[in-house]
Amino acid sequence: MQNKPLDGLRVTDFGWILSIPHATAWLGTLGADVIRVETEVRLDLIRVQGMNRGIDGVMGLNRSGAFNGLNYSKRGVTLNLQKPEGHDLALRLVEQSDIVTENFSTGVIDRLGLGYEELCKVRPDLIMLSGSPVGLTGPEAMATGWGPTTLAYTGLPWITGYRGGPPAAYGGAYPDFMIGVQMVFSILVALHERERTGKGQHIDLSMAETVAAMTPEPLLDHEFNGRDATRDGNRHPVFAPQGVYRTAGDDTWIAISVETDEQWAALVDAMGSPEWALGADLGTAAGRRARHDDVDDGITAWTRGHETHGLAGLLQSYGIPAAPSWGPRDLAADGMLRERGYLTPIGHAEVGEREVAGLPSRFSAMPELAYGPAPMLGEHNREVFRDLLGVPEEEYERLRADGVIG
Template identity: 55%
Template sequence: MPDTALDGLRIIELAEGVAGPYCGKLFADLGADVVKVEPPEGDRTRRAGPFKDGEPNPEGSGLFLYLNTNKRGVTADLATDEGREAVLGLLAGADALVTDLYEDDLRALGLDYDDLRERFPALVFTSLTPFGRGGPHGSYRGNAFTSYHASGMSWETPTNQVRDPANQPPLAPGNPQADYMTGATGAAATMGALFQRESTGRGQLVDISGQEANANHIRTTISSVVHNPDLVTGREKVNFDFLVPCSDGYVFLTPYHFDHWWDRFQEIMGEPDWARSEAFLTAADRALNCDAIEPLVHLWSVQYTRAELYQMSLDIGIPCFPVYSPAEMMESTQFKARDFLESVEDPEAGAFVRPGPAALLSETPYRQAGRAPRLGEHNAELLSQPAAEPPAPASGDQRPADRRAAGDLPLSGVRVIDFGWILSVPHSTAWLGALGADVIRIESEHRLDLLRATGMTRGSGGIPGLNRSGPFLGLNYSKRGVTLNLQTDRGKALAKELVSSADIVTMNYAAGVAERLGLGYQDLTAIKPDLIMMFGSPLGQTGPEAHSTGWGPTTLAYTMLPHVTGYPGGTPSSMGGSYPDFVVGVHMAFAMMSALRHRDRTGQGQYIDVAMGETTVAMTPEPLLEWTMSGTDQPMRGNRDPGRAPQGVYPSAGEDRWVAISVEDDEMWAGLRRALGDPEWARDPGLGTLEGRQARHDDIDRELSAWTSSRSPQEAAALLQAEGVAATAVLDGFGLLEDPQLRYRGFFVDIDHPEVGVTASAGIPLRYSETQLHYGSTPLLGQHNREVFTDLVGLEPAEIDQLVEEQVLA
């Protein structure tokens, strides 16, 4: 039996930078044979560092070593016939190709999908580009910076911290987080296509857009503006800021959102008189008066250290996490207990620390000891006699023919019982549902999903109702829904009967709750021995801080990302889109499909432990590598980047309208000069180099701002893109709905709902050439009780009526 989930898969990675290599890393770390194809000079991250003692070394770049663990590597010059033939030889034995080359460039090389599909009909061809293939922006140049700003994410970054919009432009994160989102999306989408190939025998094109992969993260914003078009989407602070000062730094803390949290928080503050003011009586009152309540809380909080406030909040179940620097995060007792951070000794890079896996699989753990390939290390092994077939599966590793029925969709025949709620887990199961799985969502009137409950205060079209929450509708499509009161013995028994027919169970209850309900992994595998169970939580199911309470935006503090995200000299910043909830959900989907592939071949189920904090750190290696390799604590850089100049967000015509520009190299600088009409200031020879432009970045910014401010964001971006410069309009939720590229590519899907009618939702951020995803209506509360409990459990109508009356199906 294989000891890795993806044993037997071969992936050819024809990509540089972050997005493609991170996609490949996710496969390689779970056992796939990933062959990295580099140009003769090597992947550009070999030159990115950080380096031991600051000395550049293509074999010692920390970022390259992290992104390319467990891969084999070859070099090929695609400008030559020999180089292209080498790639074709590798593809002869491959299951999938992952590439970040533009469609036009691939076509010129004879390596585009249309060139390959007849020769390699079973090949899954995954394309990762900034704006996706085709459409008015398909050829636009871009990178992580433009993907983030084009997606609506930067419009919400920082979240509820903008006081002066004119001088606080939309903000990018402190590392290329957008590329990690794109890479994770590519990995999950590729797994779906590989499942489809199981039933059809044919591969297909998997088209991933960086813009869409990031816009996926503000799907609740998109749904909010669709269902409530009068919604104000300005950036200026109108609600609670997660950032709370302490005597030694900051925590991300949210005691205001629910009355029971606020009651508990008053207790640890000593029941101050002001906290009982009528102005702060309800959650709505507190939100309306957030500017009054926050300073009062801060006067109290600065008396305590981060550790003290974290522990006090942990004790009473209120979401709170300390904002950690890399050095502080390395001392986390939770990460130490879970062996998450890995100490590495490399002959070229020296000693450093890297993040561990984005998810833990109990029976097929990731390959921890692997390293990245040296430049051209496997040329002799792979290019002299390229494999004609993928590696042979391990003995006994054959998928049983009757394991599950083939169907029109990748996951046809898979059943998922989803006990998850709010964001990350429901998003992961929306992926599975769209890919064809029968997802049955378990809810209860006695513990309403918080997102569903928002429909009572802001329902679709201004009409309140539990079935009318725009954000809930945009997140939970392609599922069936039942209600079960798990506080009753009969409710728990019925849940177990549903599990007996399931392939996968998902949960994100607080640690220990599932076990107390008799629904823990050991309980459920006694019923279904080959079950796959996926559990999501802030910091994992084990360790001294496993009982921490939180959601994406508070857990983010723990991960270093807010420490490096912010305006220069400012305070740590949260990110848009309830980050990182949805990208964690994408990683969950990838992990579940990987485990399902393993089970299909071996009959072995397993437990998947996804800690939101660990997943996010896995996408934020740069600050940790910088600290452990050079002793540098990465500063907040705003929208700038040490490897690109100019790079920034510049004012455009109109109120709070912006364009993002990223000049990657000297060639793009020449293109920017052309787009601007080659003004005299730009002809200065000193600006012809990166170093020269960095030294005069402020001067360039002033000149660029003067040029952009008289043009719309779209006009400025188009003029720059016409000359090959990476640029994009910075979009908000309404801007996304009108964006011609997203509309062309069908990112928004129309779904008919029994109560609100046909409305648009953000779809799953992928395009398959041969597979149409399934988008079914989000269920009404308890909509499928009779159908599910009749068909799967065998209850008679009278029994169902009795269970409703007894508040079991409720």
């Protein structure tokens, strides 16, 4: 189909939490048949959020906003992989799949008898992606962790924070979504290579290495120049001033970054040429950095008298890099994301139509992408096990009763 470039590909998705669900939602939206494999023995922690933070205040396993927003464009089944018959059904599903994804703790997939070597016995040209905190090999391979602890391996918290303060974490979600994008990229590369050679492969993706690759300057500066980066808040090592400044309103802010002396002169003009900003020592970036605290105080005294969005427009008209610092409510209220189709409505059988964060790319040949809802728990069990795998009705009901399917 025109808006499904990955039509004809099937993904067996053993992933959970954030990064792999994010990646496979994109693959599903681009046309792949993604079958999300869950188990009722240990439910996805993001799905479980629906039991204490359900959509519209109604609790339920199908009412997690985070789960539904991360797992759109997929089918969903429940399967107990610890039972021999569950393991066998998983192999049958993999046999009819092009791609397998998983992000269990290192070694778990092998102990389940579903490691890459085993899966290649039923699907020799399989592409398998394994995501882990620091990779499947190396001295820290057995490390387990979540977003904040994985970030600690990357050096990013070390350079984040205020001068004299401790390293600052970004929270659990920050790395996962960029890691999901890297997973999509890696899978598409492997698919291209399989088209060229006919061979599949195992992709070992390190979350920590992905984040380190996104912020390479500190590591490169150390390797090439022997310098260790220090924490300096929102400030730039060369440009000045740079920061996030309060504006009129309750907890409203604007980001401003002055990169040249000409932009500083424009900022002084925009502020009405206050006396404090006219000193000759502020005519250079070095001078402004030396008095950054004073400059920040002066800018804040001015920005506090202006509304954020209008001030950003004013500064941009002067050629000064500036933008409102938006929170989620601001992003949802602004028409930009909705008009461009990033916030896209998707219907759901239990919670109705809701907006989710879709793909951030606009394709000229695919103006409408093939979004579909997130699966309810076990929603497609019959469709997948009976229709796709051909499990007879009597056996299917027995497997359900025995807790194999479930």
